[in-house]
Amino acid sequence: MMWYERGASSCVFGQPLHKIDKENMRMKFRVIVALITGVLIVAIVAGVLPASEQTGGFENVPVKGMVTMIDLGAKSCIPCRMMAPIMEKMDKRYQGKSAIVFIDVWEHREQAGRFGVRAIPTQIFFDPEGKEVYRHVGFMSEEDIVKQLEKMGVSG
Numbered sequence: 001m002m003w004y005e006r007g008a009s010s011c012v013f014g015q016p017l018h019k020i021d022k023e024n025m026r027m028k029f030r031v032i033v034a035l036i037t038g039v040l041i042v043a044i045v046a047g048v049l050p051a052s053e054q055t056g057g058f059e060n061v062p063v064k065g066m067v068t069m070i071d072l073g074a075k076s077c078i079p080c081r082m083m084a085p086i087m088e089k090m091d092k093r094y095q096g097k098s099a100i101v102f103i104d105v106w107e108h109r110e111q112a113g114r115f116g117v118r119a120i121p122t123q124i125f126f127d128p129e130g131k132e133v134y135r136h137v138g139f140m141s142e143e144d145i146v147k148q149l150e151k152m153g154v155s156g
Contacts, residue, residue, distance in 0.1 A: 062126035068130075069100050071140075072111065072112065072121065074104050090142070094156055123140050136148075
């Protein structure tokens, strides 16, 4: 008897046809899941998702009506990590007088594009109307931050 003369329960390479169909379906399912996952990842990275899903809670930055300093960096960046204790100190020192904000651009990549960041760390100072007044790239000392805030009329 030839292979094409066998019934539906015939074997191909030693496997019953119904087993091959189940494995084929599982393989197709895995491929579809992988493709959907890939498309979602590309949509997130490319910024195709709605802005409300991308902002990461930074839609009110810079803070209107208050001088704002934004430090854009990353937790894995050495100069950024050196600035972390300074930023914490500035946040406490200027609480209620100025908004001091840190944004991790590795976790919130869309914010790097929003603020035009080309290198990290980058510090951007905004006036109370939300207009950029000063930008600094690289490590910024506590003294330099205080001087810039004082130039903008904020005393600590």
